[in-house]
Amino acid sequence: MQTTIYFVRHGKVYNPADILYGRLPYFGLAQEGKKQIAQTAHYLKTQHIDILYSSPILRAKQSAMIIQEQLGLPKIHFSKQLLEIQTSLQGNSFTYIRSLNYDVFAGPGKKIVGETIYEVYNRVEKFVDYVIKNHAGKRVVAVTHGDLMMLLKAKFERLPIINESIRPGENQYFTQGEVYKVTCDETTPLSLTSVFKPTL
Secondary structure, rough: EEEEEEEEEOOOOOOOOOOOOOOOOOOOHHHHHHHHHHHHHHHHHHHHHOOEEOOOOOHHHHHHHHHHHOOOOOOOOOOOOOOOOEEEOOOOOHHHHHHOOOOOEOOOOOOOOOOHHHHHHHHHHHHHHHHHHHOOEEEEEEEEEEHHHHHHHHHHHOOOOOHHHHHHOHHHHOOOOOOEEEEOOOOEEEEEEEEEEOOO
């Protein structure tokens, strides 16, 4: 039985200080982000969605609420497996983060406290497995964060699970509001593709 998961990256965040917001509170959607997700929701409305999941972080929650309203879904299911990565580098300027090639993961020899890249990869894999097991044959939306989506992409492209595999360049990273479709059966994901990007 085929199951479809539409992974959605949250909309653009209001971030005038240009910092890595990570799991910091109060970082909600910018007006542009709300418009992006409205476009995304318009696309998803054509896909006959059954169930809506979201990361509980504010920017993802706000994105999910826009989708919920437009699609008329009864509930948002929040999952910690869809959370943004945990890193002690949150709060640092993006200028500094870019100098690290966005390598914000914990690991041997690093002074970063938080999740390793494999820990993040494993929990997004567990989310996919959970959906296949519990929502077989359904069409599911999962509102989440860019690195989680890039890690799934790396898996499908058989790339090593390392920082360089998910940092192909800013123009090749998932855009805000982008929809990434994963088609699965009872044992394994079968295919994936980017199916929608907002025009904003």
